Amino acid sequence: MAQWTGKDSYVAVKNATGIPTAPSATYKRSGLATVHFSVRSGTEMGEQVHTALQAEPKVDDCTTDLMADVRDENGPYTATVHVTPGTWQPRDDISGSDGTGVSGGFPKVRTLKATQNFTQYFGRQCGVRCTRRWSLSTRSPSFRGP
Numbered sequence: 001m002a003q004w005t006g007k008d009s010y011v012a013v014k015n016a017t018g019i020p021t022a023p024s025a026t027y028k029r030s031g032l033a034t035v036h037f038s039v040r041s042g043t044e045m046g047e048q049v050h051t052a053l054q055a056e057p058k059v060d061d062c063t064t065d066l067m068a069d070v071r072d073e074n075g076p077y078t079a080t081v082h083v084t085p086g087t088w089q090p091r092d093d094i095s096g097s098d099g100t101g102v103s104g105g106f107p108k109v110r111t112l113k114a115t116q117n118f119t120q121y122f123g124r125q126c127g128v129r130c131t132r133r134w135s136l137s138t139r140s141p142s143f144r145g146p
Helices: none
Strands: 002-004 009-012 033-039 048-055 067-074 077-083 086-095 101-105 110-112 117-122 133-135 142-144
Touching: 009 067, 033 048, 033 067, 033 086, 033 110, 048 077, 067 077, 110 117
Parallel strands: 009 077, 033 117, 101 142
Antiparallel strands: 002 009, 033 077, 048 067, 048 086, 086 101, 086 110, 133 142
16 A cells, blocks of 8 residues: 655555565556545544545455544544555544543445545534444444445
8 A cells, every 4th residue: 555645645556466576556646546534523532533444455455554643633624535446444543632532423325436536524513314333342432324
């Protein structure tokens, strides 16, 4: 996985068999998908929101642990990330003012095609129909959904 920065971010994933002697790849922006992050502040249990994208390949191997940071700062903020087509897991981790992790979210895994645009929202207020599945496995509440 590689990541470039600037006004927009770029995250590319490429599989190879064995260990390549000279790894390289070229990607045209027209062949990438785009993920927009919209992070609000307010209803979370903490202010600092660390957002990331994690590759979700079809095979469960070491590439499932590759994660690219998007931003890690107080909300609200927006970010744009151009990614290679494939399956991606958007995620967030929310920290309190003392740096303690208080929550995290793993929205629906998205399979993105070239030129596709998608906006992932974090921290927006839930309406009546919004549901969360809570977990206390790490002594901090985490949720998956909506």
